[in-house]
Amino acid sequence: MMKWLKELCALHGASGNEHPVKAFIRSKLADRSDAVYEDGIGNLVLLRKGAGKSAKRLMLLAHMDEVGLMVTNIEEDGRLAVMPVGGVDPRVLLGKPVVIGEGEIPGFIGYQAIHLQKNTLTVPPEWKDIRVEAGFTKKEQAAEKIPIGTYIHFHTEYEEFENRIVAKALDDRGGCSILMDLFEDLPAVDYDIYFGFVVQEEVGLRGSGAAAKLVCPDVALVFETTTAGDNPELSPARWSTHLDQGVALSYLQGGYALDSRIFELLVDTASRNRIPYQCKGRTVGGTDATRLAKTMYGIPSGGLNIPGRYIHAPVSMISKSDYQSAVDLARRVIAEGKIVQIMEGSL
Amino acid sequence: MAFCLEKLLEELSMVDGPPGREGPVRKVLDSYVRPYADDVYEDTSGNLIAQKKGKGEKKILVSTHMDEVGMIVSKVLPEGFLRVEGIGIDPKICPSQKVRIHTKQGVKRGVIGMLAPHLQTEETRKLAANFDTLFVDVSMHPDLPFRVGDFVTLDSKPMRLGKTYCGKALDNRASCAASVIALMQLQKRDHFPDLFFVFSSREEVGAFGACTASKSIQPDLGIAIDVTHGNESVPNTSKIELGKGPALAFGPVIQPALFKAFQAVAEKNGIAVQTEAVPGRSGTDADMIQLEGIPSMVISIPQRYMHNPIEMIHLKDIEETGRLLACFLSEWEG
Numbered sequence: 001m002m003k004w005l006k007e008l009c010a011l012h013g014a015s016g017n018e019h020p021v022k023a024f025i026r027s028k029l030a031d032r033s034d035a036v037y038e039d040g041i042g043n044l045v046l047l048r049k050g051a052g053k054s055a056k057r058l059m060l061l062a063h064m065d066e067v068g069l070m071v072t073n074i075e076e077d078g079r080l081a082v083m084p085v086g087g088v089d090p091r092v093l094l095g096k097p098v099v100i101g102e103g104e105i106p107g108f109i110g111y112q113a114i115h116l117q118k119n120t121l122t123v124p125p126e127w128k129d130i131r132v133e134a135g136f137t138k139k140e141q142a143a144e145k146i147p148i149g150t151y152i153h154f155h156t157e158y159e160e161f162e163n164r165i166v167a168k169a170l171d172d173r174g175g176c177s178i179l180m181d182l183f184e185d186l187p188a189v190d191y192d193i194y195f196g197f198v199v200q201e202e203v204g205l206r207g208s209g210a211a212a213k214l215v216c217p218d219v220a221l222v223f224e225t226t227t228a229g230d231n232p233e234l235s236p237a238r239w240s241t242h243l244d245q246g247v248a249l250s251y252l253q254g255g256y257a258l259d260s261r262i263f264e265l266l267v268d269t270a271s272r273n274r275i276p277y278q279c280k281g282r283t284v285g286g287t288d289a290t291r292l293a294k295t296m297y298g299i300p301s302g303g304l305n306i307p308g309r310y311i312h313a314p315v316s317m318i319s320k321s322d323y324q325s326a327v328d329l330a331r332r333v334i335a336e337g338k339i340v341q342i343m344e345g346s347l
Numbered sequence: 348m349a350f351c352l353e354k355l356l357e358e359l360s361m362v363d364g365p366p367g368r369e370g371p372v373r374k375v376l377d378s379y380v381r382p383y384a385d386d387v388y389e390d391t392s393g394n395l396i397a398q399k400k401g402k403g404e405k406k407i408l409v410s411t412h413m414d415e416v417g418m419i420v421s422k423v424l425p426e427g428f429l430r431v432e433g434i435g436i437d438p439k440i441c442p443s444q445k446v447r448i449h450t451k452q453g454v455k456r457g458v459i460g461m462l463a464p465h466l467q468t469e470e471t472r473k474l475a476a477n478f479d480t481l482f483v484d485v486s487m488h489p490d491l492p493f494r495v496g497d498f499v500t501l502d503s504k505p506m507r508l509g510k511t512y513c514g515k516a517l518d519n520r521a522s523c524a525a526s527v528i529a530l531m532q533l534q535k536r537d538h539f540p541d542l543f544f545v546f547s548s549r550e551e552v553g554a555f556g557a558c559t560a561s562k563s564i565q566p567d568l569g570i571a572i573d574v575t576h577g578n579e580s581v582p583n584t585s586k587i588e589l590g591k592g593p594a595l596a597f598g599p600v601i602q603p604a605l606f607k608a609f610q611a612v613a614e615k616n617g618i619a620v621q622t623e624a625v626p627g628r629s630g631t632d633a634d635m636i637q638l639e640g641i642p643s644m645v646i647s648i649p650q651r652y653m654h655n656p657i658e659m660i661h662l663k664d665i666e667e668t669g670r671l672l673a674c675f676l677s678e679w680e681g
Contacts, residue, residue: 089467091439091442091475094440095444096656106508110659122477124439124473125475134508161456166445166487232424232430238466282466309460310443315458317487
């Protein structure tokens with residue numbers, strides 16, 4: 001379990017810049033795939049054929065991209081102005097280290113010393129206040145090495161504890177890692193399984209539709225790292241998920257009601273197999289399941305989520321046992337195989 | 348082994364020494380100053396004092412504080428979170444920051460979290476982080492080996508960017524490094540008074556270390572080296588710039604003759620300096636040294652992003668501050 005998670009989280013792949021993640025996954029799994037597909041938007045799809053008795057297709061999806069920053073201007077003093085790639089709250093950036101561009105030039109987000117703040121002491125920073133410091137003193141000097149449009153990624157050391165992972169980009173390298181773990185130890189089934197590593201989820205669910213069109217799956221399962229909120233900022237009633245309580249199953253998210261047959265199948269499989277699970281208590285945050293529902297014939301899908309604290313920030317946190325529950329449930333669902341018959345049941 | 352300033356700064360930035368808990372910093376500095384000092388000792392306040400015997404007529408104290416900003420645990424929540432109070436730190440730089448908690452059972456890791464954007468509301472988005480709402484997630488330590496009063500320090504790694512060095516606690520360990528450089532350069536000189544290089548404790552909470560040191564040493568004059576804001580536009584204030592040399596302060600805390608003497612030494616030795624007007628308290632160890640009736644001087648190394656998890660300093664400014672100090676100490680005619 002988690003064979004690749006550390007390496008996955010160390011890769012820098014903000015939306016539109018997923019190629020390092022794709023190259024890594026391809027290098028680990030392509031030679032054991034029955035077919036490898038890449039498309040024009042940048043998705044990677046790997047096929048594992050079933051024993052051949054069934055023509056059904058299950059697609060597993062996780063997105064390779066992470067939130068990040070992009071250089072949008074260079075100031076006269078050589079500092080970089082940035083805007084977010086995906087949903088980033090500027091309040092989590094002050095004083096944090098970053099790496100800039102393909103060359104991974106080190107830098108950090110500097111913020112005015114507390115002594116000098118007069119009217120801004122209790123004012124949250126806005127994007128106009130966020131400047132990346134990379135040691136340049138002049139605009140021309142910086143522009144030579146860092147063109148406008150350069151991607152900037154968080155630079156956070158991956159840390160593992162007894163039952164915690166602390167890292168950047170767990171949303172959604174956690175999902176990518178689950179797919180890779182499943183690939184490594186896949187139950188033998190009759191039907192075909194497609195592993196979709198998709199791009200640009202964080203900027204509007206832009207990759208998954210094209211990937212699904214390549215596959216035309218009967219049904220899909222989307223693996224995400226989702227919001228937790230189980231910290232002192234929210235009362236328990238407002239928590240989204242709770243760490244250590246198992247894989248989080250979603251029934252409605254970002255305005256889309258997931259397929260009830262799949263949701264019930266996931267709940268039933270988890271219950272019967274005594275796999276810890278929880279139902280996501282909040283409906284915030286879209287996933288690629290929403291895009292799939294708008295793709296082709298409205299591809300039915302289910303969502304298996306790892307609860308994640310502080311996602312979309314340089315430092316996020318998941319529970320290893322929740323990750324394990326997600327893997328366990330996915331393996332059971334795949335092995336039992338009822339998932340690909342789901343279209344035959346009534347809604 | 349040849350001296351490497353970056354290596355010293357890396358060592359100094361990586362160790363933790365919040366006010367009154369400077370032990371690990373003392374250890375690093377002790378190893379650097381011992382070969383160049385006649386005596387190295389720790390006093391009751393936690394100052395590390397490197398004494399270098401000179402002509403024996405007069406005594407000069409050079410104070411550089413070695414403590415750093417941080418936090419202190421104010422409450423341990425059973426769900427695996429800590430509430431904290433700040434020590435000189437801006438709460439706005441805290442969200443998504445890794446920290447080290449110094450417990451009786453050793454250093455433990457923690458994370459200051461903030462709700463993901465998905466769970467923020469119109470109201471909460473308008474709020475700046477503050478110590479009433481900040482928390483440290485320590486749920487990775489289910490046995491919760493924490494107590495109210497445990498110190499918390501920022502976990503950030505230093506980096507070299509261009510000609511600058513950036514990292515935590517360079518306020519004021521950059522100045523400690525300048526003192527080390529001065530001590531080394533004095534090896535080649537013989538004409539100086541008795542010198543006391545004080546690596547002082549507890550500056551960030553009121554310069555208690557410098558207070559004790561100046562009382563016990565009773566020097567003829569005291570020099571504080573600290574950092575000052577560089578590359579920032581402060582209204583009504585001349586801009587101090589990184590890379591343009593140490594800033595000589597002038598104001599009520601500064602003995603005018605000392606200020607002039609430093610200017611003269613800088614000019615004679617071709618050391619570029621900047622001037623900083625300090626019309627009141629300096630916010631450095633000099634404030635306490637002067638209260639003992641000792642003529643005092645403040646030299647500042649320009650720094651940007653002071654009290655941030657990553658503070659920025661120009662390497663040449665540290666070297667030149669060390670050289671200015673060595674020149675002054677051996678050329679001062681008292």
